[in-house]
Amino acid sequence: MIMQQKNIAIIGGGPAGIEAAASLAGLGHHVWLIEKESELGGHLRLMYNLFPDKRPADEVLQEMLSHVKNPNIEILTNTQVADCKQIDNRFALKTDKGQTLEADAVLMATGYRLFDAARKEEYGYGIYQGVINSFELEAMLKNNTLKNVKGEVPKRVILLHCIGSRDEKVGNHYCSKVCCVTAVKQAIEIKRRHPETEVFCFYMDIRMFGPFYEELYREAQEKWKVTFVRGKISEAAANLDGEIQIKAEDTLIGKPLHMRTDLLVLMCGMEADTDEPVAKQLGIERGVNRFFRSTDNYTLYNNTNVAGVFTAGACTAPMNIIDTIANARAAAISIHEYLKK
């Protein structure tokens, strides 16, 4: 039986949206890929390279983008959905540019919002120049501009894990999963470029969940001489020289640890984008972690409480690129099966 071509609206043109669009088009469907920014790629555009293989992020993005050059895919950049209604089994989406899209299914691929480091007030992010977040470090690596506040190559860099993750004080009980391995990747990259720079990772637990992540962690210790300290930094403050003084407990000793650093990098976690309008209008439920709730975490991961609305990628939970791509493909299959019925 040949299925009639169906229309699917994908909200969000990051890795999940791109990959799902390619898969759905490959299954013969027509896709609108709606992205509010001027370019596709989402957070991936901001990254320098990707763990665990250290493959350049641009290269991965370009390869993914080559899959959406397909007549079945209509890419709507600089576009936001202004209004969205469910009419019977179909969805009427009005864009802010006045287009009306009639979709048989909607895929939410809205990604995540980076945790605002300023909310962890004790580190003085935004107040002390030497305190930056992990994406700012990534940009420094990408643009080759790693500098301390005096414009010199930093003598010491501290990467502090779990910012905005596993933290009741900011309402995020969950682990953002990717920050540990990101820190390790960034630590290696710093050491690769500046072997004289001392790099420390302050962590609570090292969570190396993916293939070759643990190996990367060991490589950071063994080959790149990155020092790992078990203890979350309690407080940071700048001194007159603009260095950051930190206080932590070295929990493996059981004593407070004080040291100075040129840069304190806050490894910010992922948060759900709770302002996303389509989800609000369609009444898509969120879990206690504020990410979209799956109908079933095992068998119906990409389904939501609204029939015809699906989710993929980091809007469902903190997720790395590898899992996001797999998850987007899974969502495409789920949508395909739904539309067959």
Added chain:
Amino acid sequence: MSEQCVAKQNLWAKYQKDIADDHYYYCRSCIRQTFFPASERAYLNIMRDKLGKDLFDDPNHTTCTGIAYHSDLVPLQTTETVIARHFALMTEAGYENMAISCVTSFGLYTELLHTWEEYPEEEARVRQYLWDATRREFKKPKNIAHTSDTIYKFRNEIAAQMTRPLVNVKTGEPLKVVDHIGCHYAKMFPTKGVGGAEFPRVLTGMVEAWGGTPIDYPERRHCCGFGFRNYLVMANRGYSVANSKKKFESMVPYKPDFIVANCPGCAMFLDRWQYTIQQMEGTTYGADGQGIPSLTYEEMAGLVLGYDPWELGLQMHQVPVEPLLDKMGIQYTPRDKWTGKKH
């Protein structure tokens, strides 16, 4: 405005505390009345005479037992019931707002109200205790503020009446002021302090409004070291002084003109420990080698409003305040320091 300032403003915007406008039931501080009795009087005077506010100083008021509580002499329920008695006194006097002079008390009152929210059975129990002991009943206050909150609230009104801004009259430069916030002011409940726990605004707001420059330094948030039993028992005082010393050493490179604290204990310790360290180790802090004066915010407010330094009780400080008075261009009669001035 610099990025840093914007970030601080954004942060402070999150901690806009509700502070009552008028009609306060005044809660006295054990330590303030002992070491800074004139500060207390100056506060009441500023509020009443300069700002035209109504404060009730109740002869029936007593300690909240906070120091005993944090020294583990009394159980929580005793302290709760003593505080409940103050609520009853306030209710009986027809007041709904509290202005609390002591930071430990302020923290305790806040903690108590929070606990009663979470554990209503605890409130019921305390009401019963109070009834059994005193036959009193109470309404919970509508608003509780630390007395420094009220000064912060009216800082611009004070600025309007200011005669001696926080400016070095010789150089015309703003005075550099280190603020020290009592730990129990906002560390336990950041939303209950003006500006939160990490970058509190309550004192820096006053300093800025009155022409000074607040100084941030690495150990700004560190405890003065009082530590209750750590000071009360002689054997433990090495801990107490060491913490203040840590702060002094961290602030010295910034060459501050004076320290201001909103907690009576902190103001006293940051004064006395300088003397102790000087005696024990020979180190005198401060750019001029005369120590860094440590003021209460009432004393700071009194000075900018032109109060006589000896009426403000500045002679009770061990670190000499005269160099600061000279910098501010405040006239004072040296011989009145100890003989007093009748007015």
Added chain:
Amino acid sequence: MNPTPFDIFVLPFTVGMSLLFAYLILKYASWIWYFDRDDKLRILRGLFSLKSLKAVKEIFLESLVHRKMFLVNRRLGYMHFSLAFGWFLLIVIGAFEAHIYMGGAAPFYFPIFFVYFVPDDESFFFARGFVQLMDASLLLVLSGVVVAIVKRFYKRIVGMKSTTQLRLRDKMVLYSLWLIFPLRLLAESATCGLHGSGGFLTYPVGQLMAATLPLEAIEYPLWWAYSIDLCLFFIGLPFSRYMHIPTEMVLIFFRNWGIKLKPDNPILEEVMVLSCPRCGVCIDRCQLNTAVGNHDTQAVYFLQRIRNHEQHSAQAKNCLMCGRCESVCPVGIDLNAIRLRHRQNFTPETFVPQYNNAEAQKVDVVFFTGCMGHLVPKTKDAMVKILNASGDRYWFMDADGGICCGRPMKLAGQTAAAQKLMAKNRQSIIESGARTLVTSCPICYKVFREDYNLEGIEILHHTEYIKRLIDSGKIKVDKKNLAVAYHDPCELGRGAGIYEPPRDVLGSVATLQTTANERKNSLCCGGSLANLTLPSADKARIAEQAMCSLTANHPDVVATACPLCKKTLARTQMAPVEDVAELVAEAMI
């Protein structure tokens, strides 16, 4: 009687030889001088005893014939034999020849240059015979030289994978040695060629030279060259490895007189170090070479570094002390003991144990499983089962953990600290009143036997104990249909000489296979606590090497008798590894 011949060219030789003798006499005297009183007494007592005769016999067999080296490697043995024994013959026969010619005393250079001075005199007794004998001896030596030269460049010719690497000084002395005998041949042949004399070797070579070379012109320089070369060799000898020749003989005497290596006296070590002929037999025995590819730490290099006063702490630490080298060393140098002595030099002794053993129970048998025993609970449980069945009253001394036996500390060179641990354990053992001490761990076993002074208490490895239980019928076992290859733990086998009891026990519970590297030749598992620095990956390589050998005949189980060996070998996952005690416990009826 002939007049004493002389020529000025004998002077270099004479000077060299005299200097060497003077040096050696002083050296020998200083060694004896620096021995402690006990050792001096031993020398006095041994000097005119049968021990000295035994030493002479040993010198003949080992230093000249190189019997042990023949046993290890026939080609290498021949090389050393031909050089040493050939030269010995040249000296002895030459001396007879010269003395008979002179009819009495001859200056000591005379035999060396006999052909020059007496080119064609066949008048004295056995003159023709001597010529032929001397030629034969020279040929023997020359054959050795050829092998040595070939070995230097093609080491596999003598059946060696590795040969010693030489420094410049050694090379110069080596080349002077190589040249001695060819020069002697050329000089003698030149003289013989001029006089038409010579033996079966020198005559044809002389004739050939006469036909092709201006003999009158080169004869005299050749003798000069020979003399100078000898001089060079003799002067260089004390500073080269050839010092082993005069030293080894002394060592053999010392050993026979009962002098032993001591931690606080360096003399015997010096003698041993100088005795090393750098034959290199130890290199191929060393698994750090064969499994890991290390060419720096083997005994020969280690001794060389000591002798040359070079940095050797890394080499002192990087040794398994498996004893494989020591067991084949032709000179019989105490290689492990020397290695251990050099760990003492840089290890502090600030250790104070702050713990005690459990209270001793009054029993007949004390069982001590050892630290490592706790890592192999199955072995431990098997021993408990066997001990329970034995009917002996026993105390499991470290059932809940105990103080380490002290050998690991001793192996790390921290002897004084180790003794503090030993004292604590010794006290517990003695307090128990037991007559027998059984241990599962060969490391503990060795130290109990060697350092604990447990007089009146019999110390048994558990394999010995189990063998007794089986022999006496205290436990009964069933022979299973199981093919077992046995791995000799280094400390138990080469270290303590316990080869048969584990095999006997295994024979009664399973079918024991033979393996390529057994008993004295067994391979180390790599887990050795004696090696202080070996990275874990390298340990794994050694374990694999051992397991390859053990599993060649596809046994069902590899058995061993050491918890550390078991743990280390099992990690390779190449075959199941069980302790002898476990197999016994399973086979018990």
Added chain:
Amino acid sequence: MGKLYDQLMEDVRFVEGLNACMNCGMCTGVCPAAEFYDYDPRRIVDEVQKKDEAVIEALLKSETIWYCGQCMSCKTRCPRGNTPGFVIQALRKLSVKLGYFTCSEKGRQQFAIKRTVGQSILERGYCVYPDIVTPWMHPEQGPNWESIYNNTEEFMAKLDIPYKKDGAGPLRKIDQKNLDELKRIFDVTGGTEMYDCIEKYSAEKAKEMGVDIENGDYLNMVFKTNSDYDE
């Protein structure tokens, strides 16, 4: 008497102060006491949450629970919403209740605090009062304080402070009616009981140590002894 952990659970501060610790160390990192004592609040919370009775008993008898200065900086930072400072309060209260506080040098100091601050509350209505800040107990207060102390009445009069006078104002005299109310509150809420506990167990300890409690020797001892200084 229930198990120690159950007794701790009766204290609302314990319930509020201990969720589940993940040993991140943020409390210790910022703790002033951890910097100057051999003290690790994280470890205390971790030990308590294991609910091992022997461990809790050891804590109640230990020096370590008495180091905390109650600044509550830990409460600000804990990412699990714990308050080690509250847990400490609960432990100390139980330690006093069971008399375990006399097992430690720091714990025994409770007697000195009770005899000074504790007495002052019931006698003067305030924890602190110039009369109890004696120069010999407080040399660090300096010469200015010493001269004020020696002439308090005169000095306060010059400053117009109603020292020991009736009516309102700082340092005024609290009348007996109010002191009686305070005492009754202490009686019904367990304050008096806790005071009595401190007195009773301290007297026992003084006897055990052979130190006279009546003549002030015990007070002097607990007030001044610090074994750390002897090292």
Added chain:
Amino acid sequence: MWGFKIAKSQSINYDRNDKEIMRTVLENEPSLRVCMACGACTATCSAGNLLPTFNIRRLNTLLQRGEYTQLRNELNNCMLCGKCTLVCPRGVNIRNIVLNTREALMKYESDTI
């Protein structure tokens, strides 16, 4: 007169701490770097079994932070039995770290006295 002494900080001051011994030991035994603080060494430790306050795992960290006073005290408890090295999942030669640290500490102390 005072009845007290100004307390000294017991914190680890990483900037001030000397790292000479750490560097020496890391050079001789680089496997020290890959410790992931799992505690397997402490769990199996023969000395720790008899003396629960002794924590061989903590030695690694003390060494890497330059906390030599505590390190020296703890170090003296190790019996060098080698179980830690045998069980380490990361192949850290802990026994050799102890040996090297003892050696370096002794040298360091004789140099600094």
